[in-house]
Amino acid sequence: MRIERVAPGDRTAADFAAVREALAYPTPDEEGSPDAEGLVAYVGDRPVARLTLEVVPALHGAPGPSGVVGGYEALDGEAGTALLVHAREILAERGVARILGPMNGSTWRRYRLALPPRPGESPLPPFLTEPTNPPGYPSHFLDAGFSAVAEYESRVAYRTDAPAEAPPVADDDPGPGGVTVSPLDPSGFEDVLREIHDLSLAAFDRNPYYTPIGFDEFAAAYRKVLPLLDPELVRLARGEDGRLLAFVFAFPDPLDRGRDGAPRVILKTLATAPEARGLGLGGRLTAEVHRISFGRGAPAVIHALMLETNASTRISGRHGTHLFRRYALYEWVP
Numbered sequence: 001m002r003i004e005r006v007a008p009g010d011r012t013a014a015d016f017a018a019v020r021e022a023l024a025y026p027t028p029d030e031e032g033s034p035d036a037e038g039l040v041a042y043v044g045d046r047p048v049a050r051l052t053l054e055v056v057p058a059l060h061g062a063p064g065p066s067g068v069v070g071g072y073e074a075l076d077g078e079a080g081t082a083l084l085v086h087a088r089e090i091l092a093e094r095g096v097a098r099i100l101g102p103m104n105g106s107t108w109r110r111y112r113l114a115l116p117p118r119p120g121e122s123p124l125p126p127f128l129t130e131p132t133n134p135p136g137y138p139s140h141f142l143d144a145g146f147s148a149v150a151e152y153e154s155r156v157a158y159r160t161d162a163p164a165e166a167p168p169v170a171d172d173d174p175g176p177g178g179v180t181v182s183p184l185d186p187s188g189f190e191d192v193l194r195e196i197h198d199l200s201l202a203a204f205d206r207n208p209y210y211t212p213i214g215f216d217e218f219a220a221a222y223r224k225v226l227p228l229l230d231p232e233l234v235r236l237a238r239g240e241d242g243r244l245l246a247f248v249f250a251f252p253d254p255l256d257r258g259r260d261g262a263p264r265v266i267l268k269t270l271a272t273a274p275e276a277r278g279l280g281l282g283g284r285l286t287a288e289v290h291r292i293s294f295g296r297g298a299p300a301v302i303h304a305l306m307l308e309t310n311a312s313t314r315i316s317g318r319h320g321t322h323l324f325r326r327y328a329l330y331e332w333v334p
Helices: 011-021 077-093 137-143 186-203 215-224 281-295 311-317
Strands: 002-005 037-043 046-056 066-074 098-101 147-158 180-183 234-238 244-252 265-272 300-307 322-332
Touching: 002 077, 011 037, 011 046, 011 066, 037 077, 046 077, 066 077, 066 137, 077 098, 077 137, 137 322, 147 311, 180 281, 186 215, 186 244, 186 265, 234 281, 244 281, 265 281, 281 300, 281 311, 300 311
Parallel strands: 066 098, 265 300
Antiparallel strands: 002 037, 037 046, 046 066, 098 322, 147 300, 147 322, 180 234, 234 244, 244 265
């Protein structure tokens, strides 16, 4: 086995892409961080594993520089493990305090690995935005000396578990604290996107390994799903002064054909401003997504990619959800 660095426009760049293309995935590859370096492992002339690596500044809960390994794919487990060890050594020489992976530069891009199901678990088919990987990948990281440092889960609520009649909540009906909930007005999408960006920075700044991003990068990520947007499934909670206090972003899953023409719905993001916590807005917005989705005939609502220790996981559990997939982020400390 040999390892080569990826050079743009060189044979190695095509080989980097070829590793993932040789695997069956329901979603396309994600463009990595512009600051990342690529590595490809070969057995003979055949590219069999790849990854990216870079050093990033202080992340929340992780002071000092961190190394991150992303874009990991492997057709050969031993080669993949050896490549991870090689990347680990490179980053350790650069003086990082820890190495995290897989992570494509930050938690705003793709990160985490989906874990193999436990006995008795019945995983669902992958949903859009979900990390997808062969079941052996977690063992590659463990064999390379990494250990799980943060764990996540996705849960599902089925229409059959929902109340027979979920009463609607009028858009102008104030709840606790005079808060009203309304759907997104598409004509004001850009203005609302700025509000969502500001609220997200405040709501998520204590998540492990979080790093803030500018509005342009944030907006570019949301605009990618604009064709999937259903304004009724983007619910905005505002205070009496009109200020955004919480939001939920959900959309129909294009990877699901659904039953009777209605696909399942992905509840992707749920966020509450720090000053509005305790008003029950997370539960109220989640109930709204369930009511609208099940009322349209959706068979299920997926509560996607929640950190196990976050309030969103507790809210999800109170809405009759079932755990169906777990994920992990890994760390190695020099």
